[in-house]
Amino acid sequence: MTQELLLHVGDCKTGSTALQSVLSQGAWRAPGQSLLYTARMNHSDMAKTLTRQARRQAETKRFGAMRKAMEDSDARHVVISSEHFEFVDPEVTHAACLKHFPGWAEEMRVVAYVRPHAERLLSSYAEHVKLLSVDTSMRGMFERFQRVGRMDYAPRFRKWRDLLGDRFILRPMVRPELVQGDVVADFFDILFRGAGVEITHVPELNTASTVEDLAVLRTLHRQIRAKYPEIRFNWHEGLGKHYARILRDVPVDGVAATKLGIDRALAKDVVRHYRADAGALDAEFFDGTPMTDALEAAPARAIDAPQSLEPEDHFAPETIRYLAGFADMMGRMLADNPKIMVRGIMREELRPDT
Numbered sequence: 001m002t003q004e005l006l007l008h009v010g011d012c013k014t015g016s017t018a019l020q021s022v023l024s025q026g027a028w029r030a031p032g033q034s035l036l037y038t039a040r041m042n043h044s045d046m047a048k049t050l051t052r053q054a055r056r057q058a059e060t061k062r063f064g065a066m067r068k069a070m071e072d073s074d075a076r077h078v079v080i081s082s083e084h085f086e087f088v089d090p091e092v093t094h095a096a097c098l099k100h101f102p103g104w105a106e107e108m109r110v111v112a113y114v115r116p117h118a119e120r121l122l123s124s125y126a127e128h129v130k131l132l133s134v135d136t137s138m139r140g141m142f143e144r145f146q147r148v149g150r151m152d153y154a155p156r157f158r159k160w161r162d163l164l165g166d167r168f169i170l171r172p173m174v175r176p177e178l179v180q181g182d183v184v185a186d187f188f189d190i191l192f193r194g195a196g197v198e199i200t201h202v203p204e205l206n207t208a209s210t211v212e213d214l215a216v217l218r219t220l221h222r223q224i225r226a227k228y229p230e231i232r233f234n235w236h237e238g239l240g241k242h243y244a245r246i247l248r249d250v251p252v253d254g255v256a257a258t259k260l261g262i263d264r265a266l267a268k269d270v271v272r273h274y275r276a277d278a279g280a281l282d283a284e285f286f287d288g289t290p291m292t293d294a295l296e297a298a299p300a301r302a303i304d305a306p307q308s309l310e311p312e313d314h315f316a317p318e319t320i321r322y323l324a325g326f327a328d329m330m331g332r333m334l335a336d337n338p339k340i341m342v343r344g345i346m347r348e349e350l351r352p353d354t
Contacts, residue, residue: 002036002070002078005101005108006191009093009160010083013123014113014173015183016042018202020081022184030188030197034075038066047084050092063100070104077191078104086112090159110164111190113183114281115173116294117151117274122262124150129214129309131240132221132233137306139266146273154280161284172281172290211258213247215309216323223327228335235334238342245347256314261303268299 010016022028023037046066049059070078085093097105115123124145125138136144145151160168169190171178178186188197209217217240224231224239262270278291311320333341343351 002073002075002104004077005070005097005104006077006079007085007093007097007108007110008079008081008187009085009110009112011086011112011114011120012083013120013127014083014115016081016083019184019187022199022202023079023081025201027201028188028197028199030192030195033192033195033197034077035191036069036073036075036078037081038069039081042082042084043080044082044084046080047082047088047093050088050096051084059096060100063096067100070101079191090156090163094163107167108164109167109169109190110160111169111171111187112157112160113171113173114153114157114291116291116298117278118262118267118270118295118298119173120151121145121270122260123208126209126214126260130209130217130244131237135218135222138262139306142266142270151274152277154277154284157281157285170281170285172286172294174290174294177286177290207248208260209244209248210252210256211260211307211309212256212314213244214260215311215314216247217244218309219311219320219323220327220330223324224331224334227328228331231331231334231338235338235342238338239330239334239345242342242345242347246345258307260307261301262298263306264299264302264304266306267302271295271298 008016008019020039020042023035024039024041026035026037043066045058046062049055049062066080094105097108101108121138121142125141128141149155157168157170160170171186171190173183175181179189180186182202184199184202185197188199220243221236221240225236274295275292278295279289281291282289308314311323315323330341
């Protein structure tokens, strides 16, 4: 039976993919340490049973399978990891752990990483375009985040602290604040309580897409959705995620590869809106002011004007025509057999066993 449970709850866009790759592949060495990690990649199937009504009936099955694995293993440590826990009320996650993991949950630790506000807006916008082709602008996403409180971090993390006290560990996704400047090394340092560990391989699975790549992905999603509206959003998500990785593996020598950025006017508005939240995080969770410093630096790093992701602003008419044909081809395959289509474009190490 495992002894110590560490629950990794995100946040999104804080290096979770790299961390989960190391965990799932066992790409680490640490004398005297043993670890149970059951996921092919992550434990999002567990997290989603707590947020999606259609999956609530699977809660007992998913958490029960995890509990059995914990009972059957003689590893000292067990890690459950999913950035989707960001979207679950901490009280709900905590209650589920107490219900399904008695004997572990009472002493479990929970670790989260938080990305500075402006950087999170930028990366979330790119991710939404990549996966779902949102037709809004980055400012439109900022305004939506304001309405739903997506980047009002302090209240959610206070809940975790109130539930667990110092067994809740929050780390700023700011490289100088992390062990070895790396989220993977930092996480293993927390997991093994400072014992030495060697990370043997960290794959590059989630690097940023260029403006041109995002324009391609927006075009594909938009045209597929218009012609094949029956395709569910999760298949669009799978297509966008894995095709984006294919594009990033194609050399960009001799072609435009523009980095996505926040325009200066928007950056200033982000600073004004989130200054209080950054200050609260610094005061309540961190030594120094890493969140405030990162936020206040955003306007100086910003670009002059918003960037367009419309294809006509990046590609010649004949290229747009080729994209339309490619989108129709991909749409036909997705509509015919989405599971096989998405699985076929995945990297082999990410493919599910069945």
